[in-house]
Amino acid sequence: MTKMKSIVMVMVTVLFAGAAMAQSIDDGKRFLYYERYKSAKDVFQKLSAANANDETAAYYLGQAMIGLEDVAGAKALYQQKLAATPNSPLLLAGMGNVELLEGKTADAKNRFETAISLSGGKRIDVLNAVGAPNSDPEIKNGDAAYAIDKLKQATTLKGFKDPEVWANLGDAYRKIGDGGNAVQAYQAALDINPKYARAIYRTGRLYQSQGVAQEALYTKYFNDAIAADANYAPVYKTLFNYYYETNVSKSAEYLDKWLAASDDDPKACYFRTSLIYAQGKFADAIAKANECISAGGTNVYPNLYGVKALAYNRLGDSINAKASYEEYFTKQAPDKIVGGDYSSYALVLLKFPGNEAQAAGYIEKAVALDSIEANKVNYLKLLANAYRAQKNFGESAKWFNQVLSVKKNYSNVDLYNAGYDYFRAGKFDSSVAVFNKYTAKYPDEIFGYYMIAKANTGIDSTMTTGLAASSYLKAIEIGEKAADKSKIKDQLVGAYTFMMQYSYNIKRDQKAAIEYADKALAVDPTDAQSIKNKEFVTANDPNAKPATKPTTKPATTKPATPAKPATPAKPATPKKK
Incomplete structure (x- = not known):
């Protein structure tokens, strides 16, 4: 009987090992390539369980976990494996990847260098494991120049024929803005494997980063990637996002294709909710989000609370918008909260008196968090315009003035917004400071000098010191040179x-x-007040009797606004969270 049990146990062990080996490292890597991280994790878990000493299976298991946004799990895995095999080059490179994500760049570099040293710089997989996270555009702490050096080294090793290395090298070049070498690297990947959709797709992404002028080219590359491999899910994800704001039905089509080519994803319900939001069906979006939350149990995707907040806000329900944002911030991982989340919440807070300081704090968080200048400017303008709508010009001027600090090439409208709202708030010294910047950048325009003069008139309201006179004279000098005085009539007559x-x-x-x-009458012969002023000063000698001021103050009308730039971008939409 004991012998029979032993035979059964041996058979079970053999069957288990056979089942585990039915899938290989290459099978798992293929899932990673398609960004099917759950499937990849399943494969590498089985392989690692079958052979606890398999450093390759353990390394890629950690990579799958990172793809699933489980950085803590990947870290624990790599620590556990390194405790048993501290000199494993692949595991050291994997831990370096984790440390890059944690912002520990010095520790990561040390891990990478140790991994390369232990492998003698002769293992393609190790050099690629070092280069991949450093070339990843999503990992801001990665050193692209370092990645280029190590990935190029990999391509020189004997037996090299891995398109993934070339694709990572292309990403590294793209990260430093070297588009020419990036395209060459992607093409080198395709020379090895013409059906390597990732290289085609990444070429499209490169051209997409150059703006809408390259639209025909990058959409061609996206379609070529699909033609090369219809199962390559990332291209469908990009097209879903690309059409989200311009063609909802087409975006929905690509969402279906993306989900069909991907693993079951708890985010799928959120994406469908975001499409309902994009169609302007805000009440329906809230209902769908609640349905997704109920179905999610303990695994609810936090962004669902964010889309609820946006939808409630669009419906004018500030109370529920505020509550949904607060739930979103409680449930979302801090590193997943984006600047648009903070700025949108700040605008909701402003609808509740007494929350002004808190709202300002969230805008400052949004600005600090975002690396894109246009986004930073948009956050500041959102708050400034909210204060302007309340006619709280002192606060609106303060935030418009911050735009001048953030924006490298601010415009005349940016200067106008800050300077004129300081003027309206009675903060004349601050207004003068801003309009001094205006005249420095636009020395041939009347507007800056005119507003400096008006602000100085606010300081010297009795004209006793003549503080405003020199700026009004400069405005007159500029204005009299203008070929078309009709556009500056108010400023010139005021001066x-x-x-x-x-x-x-x-x-x-x-x-x-x-x-x-x-x-003044030559500029506008029909101006009634200028006619009265002329009559008064002609009929009354100021030296013959105590002076009596003319009945009109200069330029009581609002100064003309400089031409406005394009409408600023909207706040972050649910899909971008």
């Missing part, structure tokens, strides 16, 4: 009116006052 008043009341110079009144 002449001030100088007429200043000449009459302060300088007691009737002749000069009449000349400025005449100049």
